[in-house]
Amino acid sequence: MSIFWVVRQLAYIQESMATSKKVITKEEWERKLNDVKIRKEDMNKLVMNFLVTEGYVDAAEKFRSESGTEPDIDLATITDRMAVKKAVQCGNVEDAIEKVNDLNPEILDTNPQLFFHLQQQRLIELIRNGKIEEALEFAQEELAPRGEENQSFLEELERTVALLAFEDVSNCPVGELLDISQRLKTASEVNAAILTSQSHEKDPKLPSLLKMLIWAQNQLDEKASYPRINDLSSAKLEDPAI
Amino acid sequence: MVANQQEQISNYFLEQAKLSASSSEELDNENESIPMELNTINSSGGFLVVSTDKLSVEYTGVNLHGHDVGVIQANHPAPVKRLMYYFEMKVINAGAKGQIAIGFTTDSFKMRRQPGWEANSYGYHGDDGLLYRGHGKGETFGPSFTTGDTVGGGINYASQEVFFTKNGIVVGTVYKDVKSQLFPTAYEAQERLKQQSMIEKISLPQNVSYGIVRSYLLHYGYEDTLNVFDMATSNSVPPISLSQQNGFIEQDDMYALSQRKTLRQLIRTGKIDAAFGKLRDWYPQTILDDNSPICFLLHSQKFIELVRAGKLEDAVKYGRVELAKFFGQEEYKELVRECVALLAYEEPLNSPVGHLLKESQREAVADAVNAMILSTNPGLKDSLSCLHSQLEKLLRQLSACCLERRSLNGDQGEAFHLHRVLTSSKMEKH
Structure with missing residues (x-):
């Protein structure tokens, strides 16, 4: 007797790994970026988490009243x-x-x-x-x-x-x-x-997300050439290297 | 500023307003069918008896040769939009010859062959403990398994590897660093930790987070927060100086800061008439066209505020004058309908359109007005830069990278969801 399950595309992966890098133009990439929806509410929470964890209590107070975001502590x-x-x-x-x-x-x-x-x-x-x-x-x-x-x-x-x-x-x-x-x-x-x-995380989430961005870009580098953000502080999109 | 750019900007905020109305679950929605039971239709037919819950199966054939094999698949393929997938099965009776196997195959698999013997399939076989992948010659892999054993099969989408377990322990040489007792979830947690510790090792330019937070406050006109934050960072030990770091981008964001703050405050406290008044005084060009998206957002907010205050008759009057004209237009239809629907409920806050009465709706309108004012900056280098803060640009890039990588991996792997990151308290490293 034999039992097994199905997964599609395992062979397909191996195939695509062998082929050369895909090039994504700036226009294409900007279209993809525009499809990404980031909620303002979530960004506010991210900023609040930073202020609170780093200990900017007055700024957190002001941010609460200016943006209506509740602190998590x-x-x-x-x-x-x-x-x-x-x-x-x-x-x-x-x-x-x-x-x-x-x-x-x-x-x-x-x-x-x-x-x-x-x-x-x-x-x-x-x-x-x-x-x-x-x-x-x-x-x-x-x-x-x-x-x-x-x-x-x-x-x-x-x-x-x-x-x-x-x-x-x-x-x-x-x-x-x-x-x-x-x-x-x-x-x-x-x-x-x-x-x-106080059962609160000891590090703010924002730096971890920035690291994750660098990591995700490096990961994607292996598969594709696309417009990167090399300078986090300007968030400027570079032209893809071909 | 050219008219159609203005339109592009305000249309963006129409979308944002709708976005703030949708729930985060909807955004995160990546429903995939997951294997729940055995596929009783596409199996080896007469060879098998399936139990009524469709989770157990018995081979009733005699197995005279290599094509006399009883095979059954799950009702769905393994889900792929995640870090990994794992399943287990218990061998109730391995039969006289003990020829039982577990594995992964495609939907075009020949249903009378052992998994692993055919191309595009992987099989871990009980009688010899060998791993077969794509042909009839097995590789040394793990121990054999038989009646009473529980075996499992999994796919790690991050490393693109297949693995098998026997009685909860990963076998073979694929994951020799994993020795502990493993359950599906425990294994995923371990894999996630590995990934996270790799990410945490990446170093960031000094104070970059501070700069990003600062420019976020500037971009959205949170001026009071900004002032307090600046004071605190300059008083900290050592002082954090950020001003030079951002260069000209900051200049764009400094534009009309106190006007933007004032308008945000007015909108956030529901004073829409006053906000209209200030805009008329300071930036008349933004509201010249009463049919523009920005005017629509302000009018609809005024309507919402009247409902909030319980002035339903005034709301009806206002709606007839200011909102009715938007009804016929496709891009506004949905929002107008929702606004008007507020009138239908005794307790609008608890109604299906109650989200309109939340703070996030005011915030969305305030953001739109903020962006419109930024767009009037004559020194603006990039006309669409007023739409996104640096933080949003970075998060969009992160999201797009994850999605792109997934699509290049045959649509397998995880996406990035800010909402999930925020709600999980365990983003911590070990």
Whole structure:
């Protein structure tokens, strides 16, 4: 006895894969673009999602009243989240930790890596401010015990303490820890953790869609030559390469 | 601006107004018939007994030679407008010889041959565990299967591969990276994750999302939001500067920003007479022709606002004066009929034309007026650029690329639906 199902066109695919690239002219492509219907309402939601996730609470508020788009999260929670983020960005890590715990103590309890990174940032700020004694004490009492639990924490700790070994940190191999980008990294980590705790996605959808556009264009490149958008910020259609 | 370009622009917004009325489900509609049962008409006939639910089948022949095979297909081909398709079957009784097979074939398949033996067919055979594709010589593939086993067949449209499973596990060498227990949905999720992690690795130019959001706000005249957004981005650490990035395109979008904002506010609060007044003062050329689509949209909105306010008699009067003349014209007919239909319901909001009373309808009219004003910009480089924001252009490109790729793949694979992306909370990477 034999049972099987039907699918059309499997052979057809193999055939079409072997043939050369199809060329689509600008006129043809514009016709195809015109057939695509994007709803304004959906675009508004996409913009609102960006404002909310990136923490532009005032802009989100205004956008709600100007476009009638409802945010997918309580706007009040953004203010708290942004206060935490700002505190880290300005180097007030202690303040930030306190604020996170006010918001939801589970966030740091359930997220040892985030907690370690915040403590590490605190150590960095102490070193930046020349508080050497305080920094040493903090490293030994607060950070070293955590390093014992986790090998990667220990390595991070050693890397950070190495800052103390250099008088001129601008020439030090771990000097990047003092860079603003380190603060931003920590800030975005804590931002993501708060969003996750509010069961909201931690990244806005817009950048993912832009990546998807680049990916989709690359995929289509294999099969066809068509007008691409190479510059996302102008959204200009290029002429197809032939 | 040439008259027919204006017409082109306002016709676009007529369409948009209709679009905002249609439900998102309609837009996403890609109904495909999916295999639900066995095809009892086109089978090997006398060889088989099919159960009444059309889901089980028994081979009653004796199988003396290679053309004595009982074959049955599903009632529909595998659906193709998706990431993948997968089905399973349970072997109730493999028979004395254990010659049972599962596979994919075309509709022109000879119904007395094993799947895989003929061209354009794939078959995974139970007695030897071999994979046959297109001829009688099999390849080493997976374990054999027999009575009590559940076997499955699937097609991955993204990678254009066929795969088979035995008792929930993918067999053979096609997908050796997949080892876990697989069910159809689990498998799809895994495939999607793989694709997403590839997409997430792509890097974007710095701050490009900010620029796109900013130009969206500019394009549609959301001036208050724009000002607050600009202030916030310049105060952030580090400040995000976007002004140079967009160059001349921004100049186009700056045009008449505060006038556009004012008109949007008037329309969004239902003050259509005031909006007409401002247009007459500022941009009389846009409403010169009272039979133009833009005037029609404003008149119909005025009518809708009267209904909303419960002033039905005024609505009737207004409709007779301003809307009746559009009735005979094909492109307006549908919208006029819907507007007038509002009068027929005691609770128009809950009626089939209730969408007209929603915010999105006001927004659509405001968008049309916004575009008309943009089109009066004497410095406009591309006369149709006023129609689409950058964001819309990018999303249309994304959509068109996905559709084109699908059509070049023999109409197989997924389309892009913004609406689905927005409603799925799991666009996240792992």
